[in-house]
Amino acid sequence: MAPARLLLIISALLSVTTLHVVYGGIVCEKLPAEICAFSVSSSGARCVLEKSMLRDGNPHYECQTSEIIVEIINELTETEECMKACGVERMTVGMSAKSLAESVFTEKLCSPRCYNKCPNIIDFYFNVAAGEGVYLPRLCETHRSGDRRMISEDSLIPIPVTIPSLPKIPAPIAIPPLPKIPAPIAIPPLPKIPAPIAIPPIPEIPLPPLSP
Numbered sequence: 001m002a003p004a005r006l007l008l009i010i011s012a013l014l015s016v017t018t019l020h021v022v023y024g025g026i027v028c029e030k031l032p033a034e035i036c037a038f039s040v041s042s043s044g045a046r047c048v049l050e051k052s053m054l055r056d057g058n059p060h061y062e063c064q065t066s067e068i069i070v071e072i073i074n075e076l077t078e079t080e081e082c083m084k085a086c087g088v089e090r091m092t093v094g095m096s097a098k099s100l101a102e103s104v105f106t107e108k109l110c111s112p113r114c115y116n117k118c119p120n121i122i123d124f125y126f127n128v129a130a131g132e133g134v135y136l137p138r139l140c141e142t143h144r145s146g147d148r149r150m151i152s153e154d155s156l157i158p159i160p161v162t163i164p165s166l167p168k169i170p171a172p173i174a175i176p177p178l179p180k181i182p183a184p185i186a187i188p189p190l191p192k193i194p195a196p197i198a199i200p201p202i203p204e205i206p207l208p209p210l211s212p
Helices: 003-023 080-086 103-109 119-131 136-145
Strands: 045-053 059-069
Touching (some): 080 103, 080 119, 103 119, 103 136, 119 136
Antiparallel strands (some): 045 059
16 A cells, blocks of 8 residues: 555544544544545444546545445444455445456455455445345355356346236226117107187077966
């Protein structure tokens, strides 16, 4: 490691001690970029190093809090021993599983020196690998066994997923078309009934007198 870089890391680690005194713990946004990657804040959230380009074309790095919460680890900055043992870099940007496709990197990550002694880095790659459909213990097992048929530098080993078969959808029932309803028949209006004719009363006819 170059002396200048070593001095930067030592300075960054000293700043972590200052954070403990001033803020009472590790805050991702307050961490120097040199020790951001693989660090865990006091709240248990993973820190992620983000990179952006300035107008003058120079890169700008800043440490941010991710949405990933570590259940069993908090308030941690990774040691230099584990960084070397696992083959990871201090200036690792983002959270990606792409490096798992590289056999040289995976060989270091799955080595007993890293896998058994650096739980923070293993937990980190376990989660990012799972996000890509890869089961890290199985990947490490294939590297240790040397089964080259299952190892590819161009693809990761997916977790087998059993997809239940969908139920068969019955064919749609053919519905015959409805018969056409004939147009209503026009009924002519009934003729008007003339008013009744007034019949005059019949005059009374006098009866003849009865004979004695």
